[in-house]
Amino acid sequence: MSNPSLYNDLNIREGAPLSEIKAAFRKMAKTCHPDSAGPGREDVEKFIKAQTAYKKLLATAVAKNRARRKGAQEREAQPYLWEGRREEGLDIFYSLSVLRPEAGEGRRLVLPAKTWEACPRCLGEGRTLTRIGLGGLHRPTLCPKCEGRGSIDHPTKLAVNIAADQVGRGRIRLRRAGLYHALSGRRGDLILELAWVDRLTKTH
Numbered sequence: 001m002s003n004p005s006l007y008n009d010l011n012i013r014e015g016a017p018l019s020e021i022k023a024a025f026r027k028m029a030k031t032c033h034p035d036s037a038g039p040g041r042e043d044v045e046k047f048i049k050a051q052t053a054y055k056k057l058l059a060t061a062v063a064k065n066r067a068r069r070k071g072a073q074e075r076e077a078q079p080y081l082w083e084g085r086r087e088e089g090l091d092i093f094y095s096l097s098v099l100r101p102e103a104g105e106g107r108r109l110v111l112p113a114k115t116w117e118a119c120p121r122c123l124g125e126g127r128t129l130t131r132i133g134l135g136g137l138h139r140p141t142l143c144p145k146c147e148g149r150g151s152i153d154h155p156t157k158l159a160v161n162i163a164a165d166q167v168g169r170g171r172i173r174l175r176r177a178g179l180y181h182a183l184s185g186r187r188g189d190l191i192l193e194l195a196w197v198d199r200l201t202k203t204h
């Protein structure tokens with residue numbers, strides 16, 4: 001999104017909102033449009049640049065709005081409320097209040113989650129060599145990128161289908177969906193702690 005030169009071409013500050021982008025382009029069009037009275041060659045070039053910038057910024061803003069709306073819809077449609085999250089070792093615990101489905105039906109939850117990969121900086125070792133002094137001595141230090149874990153994460157979504165006969169269960173364990181320790185290759189579990197409710201309202 002952030003492309004300073006596009007904003008520059010429109011003479012506005014970086015990250016200006018859509019309303020300002022539109023206003024700036026209108027202003028520019030008035031003074032520099034090739035059809036307006038006697039624009040110089042410089043003006044025409046300026047206008048063409050501004051037009052290109054305007055189109056790009058507009059397209060980005062539209063795409064962003066669409067993504068935001070979609071995200072809001074997804075959140076709205078989710079049949080659960082967050083109650084908390086904690087970690088124990090490599091296991092992650094999500095506490096959720098889940099809307100009880102109609103009898104005989106299951107529930108599908110789309111949860112925020114993370115995918116893990118070996119840290120590209122230390123290649124999963126968790127440590128990097130730091131040079132000390134001038135003698136070419138290296139000392140292993142905790143990898144600053146992964147903080148010694150050996151793995152880094154990316155946000156993703158995890159869809160969990162709770163079958164009709166699992167509805168009402170207080171705990172559902174998803175094997176190997178927890179934290180990842182690249183050095184040992186161990187993966188924790190994701191444990192859902194579920195409170196089944198008939199209405200989704202925050203109780204605290």
Ligand SMILES: [Zn+2]
Pocket residue numbers: 119120121122123124125126127143144145146147148149150151
């Ligand atoms: Zn690392």
